[in-house]
Amino acid sequence: MYFLKRILTLLPLTLLITLLAFVLVRVSPGGPFDKERAPASPEIEKQLRAKYHLDESWPRQYLRFLGGAVRGDLGPSLKYRNHNVTDILLQGLPVSALLGTLAFGFAMGLGIPWGVFMAVRRGEGGDHTAGFLALLAVCVPGFVIGPLLVMVLAIKLDWFPVALWASPWHAVLPTMALGLFYAGKISRLLRESMSGVLHLEFVTAARARGVGNPALLMKHALRVAILPVVSYSGPMLADLLTGSFVIENLFQIPGIGVFLVNSLQNRDYPMTAGLVMVFAVLLLTLNLLVDLLYVKLDRRVKLE
Amino acid sequence: MSTASTPVSNWRRFTRNRPAVASAAVLGALVLLTLAWPWLAPYRPEALGDAQFAPPGGAHWFGTDFLGRDQLTRMFYGARVSLAVGAAGAAVSLVLGVLCGAVAGYVGGRVDGILMRFVDILYSLPSVVFAIVLIGTFEPMLKAWLVKNFSESVVPLARPLLLFTSLGAVSWLTMARIVRGQVLSLRHRLFVEASRTAGATHVGILRKHILPNIAGIVIAYLTLTIPTVILYESFLSYLGLGIQPPHASLGTLIAEGAGQINPIRVYWWMLVFPGGLLALLLLALNFLGDGLRDALEPRGGAK
Secondary structure (H helix, E strand, C coil), X not given: CHHXXXXXXXXXXXXXXXXXXXXXXXXXXXXXXXXXXXXXXXXXXXXXXXXXXXXCCHHHHHHHHHHHHHCCCCCECCCXXXXXXXXXXXXXXXXXXXHHHHHXXXXXXXXXXXXXXXXXXXXXXXXXHHHHHHHHHHHCXXXXXXXXXXXXXXXXXXXXXXXXXXXXXXXXXXXXXXXHHHHHHHHHHHHHXXXXXXXXXXXXXXXXXXXXXXXXXXXXXXXXXXXHHHHHHHHHHHHHHHHHHXXXXXCCCCCCHHXXXXXXXXXXXXXXXXXXXHHHHHHHHHHHHHHHHHHHHCCCCCCC | CCCCCCHHHHHHHHHHCHHHHHHHHHHHHHHHHHHHHHHHCCCCCCCCCCCCCCCCCCCCCCCECCCCCEHHHHHHHHHHHHHHXXXXXXXXXXXXXXXXXXXXXXXXXXXXXXXXXXXXXXXXXXXXXXXXXXXXXXXXXXXXXXXXXXXXXXXXXXXXXXXHHHHHHHHCHHHHXXXXXXXXXXXXXXXXXXXXXXXXXXXXXXXXXXXXXXXXXXXXXXXXXXXXXXXXXXXXXHCCCCCCCCCCCHHHHHHHHHHXXXXXXXXXXXXXXXXXXXXXXXXXXXXXHHHHHHHHCCCXXXX
């Protein structure tokens, strides 16, 4: 019931978010034709505005945008005049999504065992070393890791390509640069919750009943301890999706990030609106899935 | 919560944690150096030199950048900005995030729904875009307002002010969600149910049971918020929307260093030193946060 409601609110929320983006970009000063090569005369600019329907009232423009969006047509880009926003998105989004997914997998695959290890060895030497490494991962952002990896592994040792996006080899450095930070975060969150859970009654009780198998104990404890990580994975996916911009920029990856930033600076209204819409749908859906998973894992959380 | 938790015992627990105390010292020294550097340095941060891309050496300990400016001096000026941005973001995250998360998780029902949908909406606006739009939209307005009510001289403050505001606006959301998740699962725990049955007031339960139990994760996450905020700042500076040249933040310095990477010549000092200072700063903040958490929350902490 609760999730039916959530699913039903997805649509109005998406509309609200796109409306907000739609209005905010238009409120900010400057227009899409400010950066023309020759300063456009008022007549030319007027014709351009008419051609792209910018002379209509905002509500009409918004309805026109929605009407197109329903049919999968997000309108022409005002910057890349011969291209449709939908086409540009279809080219860039899969690349960004793949990079984000790879980094997500990398962060989880590395972060979870890392966190469990620290919780089990809490207070011992192994915990201190692993804890320091986890801290280091969180303290050196992808911004720094990326160029360092390129300098050492690509330029000095020539193990990986320096940039671009072609073979699986090309994906290794960007994935590490993007994901390492989140692996550190996950391991730290998990250490906290896991060492809390290991002191809880049901674990102690299981131990007292003679469940000596550490693997089994871990499995039970992890089921509860993973919750903060689950609730963090929603925002993390959002960060990965939008946050890959710097990494895409560094490695010259043809993702979506470039367009997002450029469209705002160029006042490319249809591009901004289309991108925000896609992001909104993606993130709302992902958050819903995360909450669904949360309830599935934690029976104590009852949602109406 | 049977362990005594007096200020004195907390302080003792904290001082016993060597890395935390050392970090506090390092952090204090960094802040002092950052503040005092204008009087110590032989260079001005904007002063151009003849030696472009000079490697680290006697005259310039940490080398120079592409305009021959002293890297060390620029780093300390940059660290000042990054520290201020981080502190502002963390403060907003603490106040707004904990308040919103605790209320949503504890009260539940419709209040929870409204608050969390609001957080959802802000979430689904990509934070970078949100900040860019906020800065782009409100900068001209804020500048006009500053000129009208104060004077021309305060106009350069508009950008940092907007930067603080927009970073603050995006930094509290994760905290709210995490706190809510924790409170939600605490609310149904036996000891909370028990004290409610025994007639404890809501404020009492929040203060005695909920807040002490989430303090650890709040502090742990707060220390993790600062790198996030500083990272966002470097994002925006990278896009030309943060700190404007000739001024620098650690983020813009790293971006400049990353921009100079090429297979022919490697100007490693432009990347490694600002990156290293950032890492040192954040490492110290994190160790300090860990120490504080262990001191304030005996349960599950260092024994």
